[in-house]
Amino acid sequence: MQEQLLKDSYSVCAGEYQTAGDASASIKRKLKQLGIDSTILRRIAVASYEAELNLIIHSQGGELMMEMTPVQIKLISKDVGPGIADVSQALKEGFSTASEEARDLGFGAGMGLPNMKRNADSFDIQSELGVGTTIEMGFQLK
Amino acid sequence: MRVEELKELLNAVNLNEGAALDGEITCGYSCDLLSWVLAHGKQGMAWCTVQTHVNVIAVSVLMEMACVIMVEGVQPEEASLKKAMEEGMPILSTSKTAYEVCGLMSKAGVGVPVE
Numbered sequence: 001m002q003e004q005l006l007k008d009s010y011s012v013c014a015g016e017y018q019t020a021g022d023a024s025a026s027i028k029r030k031l032k033q034l035g036i037d038s039t040i041l042r043r044i045a046v047a048s049y050e051a052e053l054n055l056i057i058h059s060q061g062g063e064l065m066m067e068m069t070p071v072q073i074k075l076i077s078k079d080v081g082p083g084i085a086d087v088s089q090a091l092k093e094g095f096s097t098a099s100e101e102a103r104d105l106g107f108g109a110g111m112g113l114p115n116m117k118r119n120a121d122s123f124d125i126q127s128e129l130g131v132g133t134t135i136e137m138g139f140q141l142k
Numbered sequence: 143m144r145v146e147e148l149k150e151l152l153n154a155v156n157l158n159e160g161a162a163l164d165g166e167i168t169c170g171y172s173c174d175l176l177s178w179v180l181a182h183g184k185q186g187m188a189w190c191t192v193q194t195h196v197n198v199i200a201v202s203v204l205m206e207m208a209c210v211i212m213v214e215g216v217q218p219e220e221a222s223l224k225k226a227m228e229e230g231m232p233i234l235s236t237s238k239t240a241y242e243v244c245g246l247m248s249k250a251g252v253g254v255p256v257e
Contacts, residue, residue: 018221021200028204045204046180106193109177118181 006030006068012055017105020056023064024048031066031073040139043119044073047137050112051077057102058082059133073139075120083129091117091125143167143252145209145232148188151246154211154234157223161232165208169255170247172213172240176201183207184255188247190240194218199225209233213240 008030010023028045036044048064055062055077062079084090090097091113098108117123120137127133146163149156156163168186173179174193183189183205190211191198199222202210209232212218218226218233226233236243 018196020197021204024204025200042185042206049200049204050180105195105197106174106176106179107197109175111177111181115177115181 004067004069006034006066008066010052010064012052012059012062012064014056014059014061016056017101020053021049023052027064027066027075031068034068036073036141040073040141044075044139047116047119047139048075050115051075051135051137053107054112055079057098057107062132071140071142072121073141075135075137075139077133077135079132079134081130081132083131084125084127084133085129087125087127143250145188145234148209148211148247148250148252149232149234151250152211152234152236152238152243154236154238157212157218157233157235158226158231160227161230163209163232165232167208167247167252170244170252171255172244179205182255182257187255188252190243192216192240194222196221196225198222199229199231202231203229207231211236211240211243213238213243 027048059079060081065076067074089095093114094110096108096110102108121140122138124136145165167188170188172190174191185206187207188209190213194216211234215237
């Protein structure tokens with residue numbers, strides 16, 4: 001097990017569109033201070049913002065966590081429900097169950113999960129209806 | 143081209159007066175679907191939109207864009223302007239349409255984003 005250099009956690013409330021991006025901006029700021037390469041930083045920022053938005057748009061609340069070791073940065077999004085009925089469908093670009101409110105703001109294009117997957121080196125999603133969804137994304141530093 | 147020059151080209155007003163306008167513009171873009179912009183946004187981008195809410199600023203900052211161009215005279219929400227001020231993101235306001243703005247940027251040599 002690699003030594004952990006940094007661990008961060010942000011709680012994200014359902015429906016809080018006004019603060020969307022705050023957790024991602026904070027994560028990005030901290031990693032920037034640590035001198036993480038700007039290309040990796042951008043990928044992490046996009047993935048974390050998408051995860052944060054998903055928590056706001058789709059979940060009943062959850063947490064966005066970041067862990068850093070000397071070799072990788074891990075982003076974990078964990079919510080308390082409602083869970084995804086069909087994960088493989090949710091992973092398809094263009095598929096979305098976002099509300100009218102989210103769509104009016106220009107979200108809900110069905111690009112969230114594909115965008116996370118595209119930007120991360122590793123991507124894992126576990127979801128159970130009535131329980132919740134956990135997404136783990138890894139970004140290699142070396 | 144720098145943001146200051148783009149402002150003059152478009153005859154636009156920078157609504158975030160405190161923001162530095164010396165950022166170099168790397169490419170131009172027009173899109174109102176924020177999810178799409180998240181997938182295709184680039185560092186140094188000059189982004190045209192009619193969206194005015196605070197998430198526009200969050201996206202532009204995360205993407206490290208050069209500026210946001212609010213077209214057709216739309217005005218940013220108060221929260222958006224406040225966030226733009228905190229983050230130093232220029233907001234150029236113009237009565238021109240996105241089509242006109244992109245035409246002018248293209249003519250002036252600002253290219254499309256390269257994937």
